[in-house]
Amino acid sequence: MPAGLSDGLPPEAGFEAAIVERLMAAFAAWGYERVKPPLIEFEDSLLSGPGEAMAADTFRLMDPVSQRMMGLRADITPQVGRIAASRLTNAPRPIRLSYAGQVLRVKGEQMRPERQIGQAGVELIGTTAAAADAEVILLGAEALNAVGVKELVVDLNVPTLAPALLWEAGIGDARNLIAALDRKDMTAVRQAAGELTPLLEALIHAVGPADTAIEALDALPLQGSAAKQRERLREVVMLIRAARPDLTLTIDPTDHRGFEYHTGVTFSLLAPAVRGDFGRGGRYVNQAGEPATGFTLYLDTLQRALPAPAAPNRVFVPNGTPATQAQKLRGEGWVTIQGLEAVKDDAVEAWRLGCTRLWRDGELAELK
Known part of the structure; x- marks a missing residue:
């Protein structure tokens, strides 16, 4: 198989399907309605708006019918944004949409080498309310708890805070400095920040549990847009705390990687001793310029973290058994x-086929 691709075999494929079913049920319980975007669409629509950030990860090919370039989706969020901005433009706002499906990327990442990834997520479109940011975070946590994730950590970020601070200080091209902040590279920050060095160093150190991080951020002399984003972060934390005081919240205000198209509060869903994140999300603007927020969960991380389901109780029904009897057994959950x-x-045949029971002489016999 090509690097980063693999077959889904029993029981893992069934396990993934069961996880998706439970996640979608959790999303539906909060009023999120499912949409199903196509695997492939025209490049100009797929890579517009938030999809532009996925351009380098997208496989492209020529459509033999229209002779136009097409892209194989590398992320579903931009597609849901397109649906809301076009097919559902007249639906009342805010609109709540959910999705699940497979994506394919040109190359894997260090923490996620797989190139084909199962995703499930939600988008809340058409509102700037802090309650919307809190809602998607709370829903993500509840959905993960529902499938069995324990010790969940919600890491909150504000990837636009540092760029706003640098812009207000008159630093035009701040890409290298933002990358240094993201890496927590104090040496690079000191070399490039000049008079802003003490402020940026303090921003890097404003990392950790939400309460102490907010306290550290409050001590910074932020102004304008940066101050407003700090205030939004505080408001979102308060709303989450009020609804789920048991949730572990951390803050990293300089985390930027993976949040290139986001415009406000973002978050990652993590757990101790689990490789990779369960998902990530946050605030962005869709193709029609509407404010939106949402998250994407990664099914491969979930499968690694959750215990494998118990094997089903399989009953061997010998050849010649009346069909009605097999139907009755299935009706009872076998x-x-x-x-x-x-x-x-x-x-012997029942044992060879992995059964735990045998239908014999009108009753279930346990195999030993």
């Missing part, structure tokens, strides 16, 4: 494996 031809020893 998984039936039908014998397709007569065999010398039904018990």
Whole structure:
């Protein structure tokens, strides 16, 4: 198989499907309605708005029908934004949409080498309210708890805070400095920041549990847009605390990687001792210029973190057993494996096919 691609085999493929089913049920319970974007669409729509950030990760090919370039989606969020901005433009706002599906990327990442990734997520479109930021974070936490994730950590970020601070200080091209802040590279920051060095060093150190991080941010002399973003972060934390005081909240105000198209409060969903994040999300603007927020969950991380489901109780139903009896067993919750031809020893055959029970002489017999 090509690097980063693999077959989904039993029982892992069924496990992933079960996770998706439970996540979608959690999303629906909060009023999020499911949409199903296509795997591939024209490049100019796929890579517009927030999709522009995924251009380097997108496979491209020529459509033999229209002779136009097409892209194979590397992320579903931009597609949902397009649907809201076009097909659902007249739907009342805010609109709540959910999705699940596969994406394909040109190359993997260090923490996620897979190139084909299962995603499930939600988008809340058409409102700037802080309550919307809090809602998607709370929903993400509740959905992960519902599938069995314990010790969840919500890491809150404001990737636009540092750029706003640098812009207000008159620093035009701040890409290298923002990258240094993201890496927490004090040496690079000192070399490039000049008079802003003490402020940026303090911003780097405003990392950790939400309460202490907010206190550290409050001590910074922020103005204008940077001050407003700090205030929004504080408001979102208060709303989350009021609804879920049990949630572990941390803050990293300089985290920028993976949030290139976001415009406000963002977050990552993590757990101790789990490689990679369960998902990430935050505030952005869709193709029609509407404010939106949402998150994407990664099914590969979930499968690694959650215990494998118990094998189902399988009953071997020998060849010649009335069909009505097998139907009755399935109705009672058993998984039936039908014998397709007569065999010398039904018990041996049942064991060979991974069954735990055998239907024999009108009753269930346990295999030992």
